[in-house]
Amino acid sequence: MWLQVNRREPTRPLTRLISTAVSNAPLPTNPHVHLLRRVFRISCYYGRRTNDPIFKTFNWIVRNPTATVPTPMLKRSGLRMREYLSWKPVILAQDWDDIVEHFAQKGVSLPEADAPQDQDASERQQPPTWVVLYTLCYKVRSESDAWKALALAYSQLSVAPPHLRPALLILTACWLAEHDLLVPLQRVVDAFFRGDHGVTLEDFHYQSLLQLIAQASSSDRVSPILRRIIDDLGDRPLNRNTFDALLRNRCASPTLGLAVARKMRAQDYPPTLRHLTQLVLLYSRAGWQRRARMIMRAVRLHMAEAEGEEVPMDSDLRR
Structure with missing residues (x-):
């Protein structure tokens, strides 16, 4: 196991040794802009995995x-x-009032947002799925928008192509997490795992869900939801991008760090130096000095090995 290394205990404060290993580069001043960039990248990733060219069209429209x-x-x-051209006004809409107005002109009405998961919208006039997906990707800004996005996504689930149904839930979860709407977020996650409306899941769906929720939330109150998702994954592995998102976000908590560390060990994943330093910071913040020292020993070994041979390490830390 990567935690079991025999090195002497540090004599200096734990956080001092790693201070040069953690980048001090500030995040963009507007977290929502940073999140939109992540959504853009996830949409590219989703398009590659599903081989659906509609996501390339979305990316062209964004530019x-x-x-x-x-x-x-x-x-x-x-x-x-x-x-x-008929639906382009939605693409150009500045807010959801404009979107809802154009929907109304097309005979489309949004269902109520209070309990959309209980509503059967299969007989309701629907916008095309590509319009809904683009709206969920790039038109949600406020808490009110997030509620409307939730209603729109649920109304579309029963009519969307099967390979796009997970995307509806993943994007909705992202915006609910951004606005700390934990009750509807948990319902969306539950629907995701239950496979409501014929949602069929693959590994990349779980990766996308975890990355967007972690990136979106600024509250550690979302950590229990992330931990539950990790637990529900079972033997499904996570990739480096997902581990990065879970440990390098504003909502990371010590207990989330512990869940991530256990997941790394379970799938025999070698953590990067960045991962180790983030775990030290999280454990130290909680006063878990014993766990922090164990990780600190791994950090020391990692840095020592880096001087003489190639080791898994973030590119930012090689400079």
């Missing part, structure tokens, strides 16, 4: 919001120019 998508790109996404 060229007022321009018209080229016809060949629309065809590859299964869209006709007439349909795209």
Whole structure:
């Protein structure tokens, strides 16, 4: 196990030794902007894993919001120019009032947001799934928007293509986490794991869910939800990007760090120096000095090995 190393205990404060290993670069001043960048990356990742070109179309629109998508790109996404132009006002909408107004012009009404999971919207007039996905990706800003996004996602679940249904729940969970709406967030996570409306899950769905919730939340009150997701994964492995997101976010708590460390050991994942230093900080914050010292020994060994041979380490720390 990577925690079992025999080194002498540090004589200096635990946080001093690692102070140079943790980047002091500030996050963007607007956390929402930073989150939108993460959503953009996750949408690219989701598109590659599902081989659905609609996500490439989304990324083109993000870069060229007022321009018209080229016809060949629309065809590859299964869209006709007439349909795209008909729904383009949603893409250009500045807020949800504009979105709801355009929906109304199309005969689409949002269901009530108080308990959308209990509503059967299969007979309701629906916007195209691509419009809903784009709206969930890039149009949610406020807490009120998050509630509307929740209603919109649930109304679309029963009619969306099966491979896109997990994306509806993942994106909705992201915005609920951003606004600390923990009760509906837990309901969405439960629906995700239950496979409501025929949702079929693969490993990358779990990775995306964990990364976005961790990135979105600024409250450690979301940590129990993240820990439960990790527990419910069973033997499914997590990748480095997910471990990074779980440990390097504003909502990380000591107990979440402990759950992540156990998951690393369970799947025999070698932690990076960045992971180890983050665990030291989390454990020290909780007063868990014994656990912090154990990780600190691994940090010392990691740094010693780095002087003589190649070891798994973040690129930022090689400089």
